Amino acid sequence: MGARGRKKGSDGEKSRKLMLQIAAEEFALNGFHDTKISNIVKRAGLTQPAFYLYFSSKDAIYQELIDQFTYKLEELVGISRLESNVTFDTLAERIGVGLGAIFTFFEQNEYLAKIAFIHSDNSSEIKEKLAAQIAENLRIEQRYSYFRSDVDVMIAAQLVISALERLSLAYLWTGEKTAKEITNETVQIILNGLIKKR
Amino acid sequence: MGARGRKKGSDGEKSRKLMLQIAAEEFALNGFHDTKISNIVKRAGLTQPAFYLYFSSKDAIYQELIDQFTYKLEELVGISRLESNVTFDTLAERIGVGLGAIFTFFEQNEYLAKIAFIHSDNSSEIKEKLAAQIAENLRIEQRYSYFRSDVDVMIAAQLVISALERLSLAYLWTGEKTAKEITNETVQIILNGLIKKR
Known part of the structure; x- marks a missing residue:
């Protein structure tokens, strides 16, 4: 620039x-x-x-802030995609590294995240685009047999997006929990589910 | 009234x-x-x-719509709480009945849900209150040993709230999926998680 x-x-x-x-x-x-x-x-x-x-205008600086945010976020989502050689025992940890970087980015960029995810007239499109990128990651990771094949990856991706938004609002930006705490809980629930196995 | x-x-x-x-x-x-x-x-x-x-005023009719929505939603969340006698095999189905009623309520009350969950200045408080009620359900259901005891029920409740909002916006109100389809997928993911067991 x-x-x-x-x-x-x-x-x-x-x-x-x-x-x-x-x-x-x-x-x-x-x-x-x-x-x-x-x-x-x-x-x-x-x-x-x-x-x-x-x-050039108020619109231009607003758009630049959104672009800055989405560019970095897409980069982090790209980096978070798992390679083919992750062992079962380290899966949760590896997912935690990727998701943790994203939650940390939200923690450190509260204003940008709020503009792009909540206030912008294009927030729906921004989230849809991000969901599609996460779904693509999940689809590839599903092929590597990390995830169940009967899961609708697009719905799963929407759940990740919505978790990012809601948990940031409720815990990160209130200072109630750290990115690390939220990441660990989210990975546990999304990976293993709530059910107690018999 | x-x-x-x-x-x-x-x-x-x-x-x-x-x-x-x-x-x-x-x-x-x-x-x-x-x-x-x-x-x-x-x-x-x-x-x-x-x-x-x-x-009495525009404020009054606005508030009445929000009250109408939250009253009914709290009722549905109350009804969705599992009794102590649910068998392991019917757990997903029974959770689906409760969550399905809530998604159907969102499907049929798009305007009310948007006002209370998205537009209202009190939407954060509305969602926090609902999350607390869902967390209380989960806490009791955890005691009945349906759910893992190491899950943070408040985080899990926030994930349910955020799923309601995001999936309604992305699929229900666009007419892309029915409440039933979304419910089944959401229950599968939240209950069993994404991981493919070894």
Whole structure:
């Protein structure tokens, strides 16, 4: 990406990042309509023209935040896909590493996650796209015989997405539980189910 | 509840129900702020004063819709609690009956569910309260040894709530799947987990 317009170099890039960071907080707390560019630049100690050096509009900075979030999330989902050589005994642990990285990302990026997953008009599409990617992982992992073949992977993927959203809202962003705690519980339930075997 | 004010009897009750029904659709589609009482009464073939015979304000009819929804939902969650005499072989089927009734309620009450679960400023509290009730069911069912004792019932309850919301949005209200199909898949995954046993 890099800074556009006149002001280039590391100072410009710093201003750009600062505005993105402040904008994320403003959008998440006040919503798109009640967020003012004037407030973002004021909090960043910059001027209105400085904003337009880096972003063409409020829409543009909003979209960039969503793109930043979904790009990184898709990367983490990609990394979380299990290889063909995972042993049965380490399966839960390996899934925990992948899911844990995603919960940690949500923990550390509360504002971005809220914008993309909850506030955005495109949040449904964002979640659908992510669900499709997770389902594709599960389909491949099913072929490696890690998962039961009678499971509808698309439904399972939707359950993962919804768990991410709900558990982040109820525990992560309230500070009640850590990403690690939530990950362990979620993996146990989704992997082994609730039933007590006879 | 019953009709208040002058206009009583079955005609009044019919007008009241009609306004509730239309209001649910308006609130769900346009949001609280963009819903106009004038539009509700117009669509109901009534006059503005007729509205105020039954509801004190826009806030009041909104809250009544949410109360209607949460009351019925709490009733269904109450009914879904398993007795102590369920056999292992019929466990999935019996859980399916309870969860199926809830998914069917969501299927048939899309507008109410969207208002209470998604649009309302109190949606977090509504979901938290419901999660606590489901967790209490699970705790009792855990004591009957249906479920593993090492499962965090509150996390499991949150997963059920989030599944209700996400699967309704992605499949029920798009008409892509029926309540019955979603119920069966959800019970299979939550009860038995994804893992393929060795």
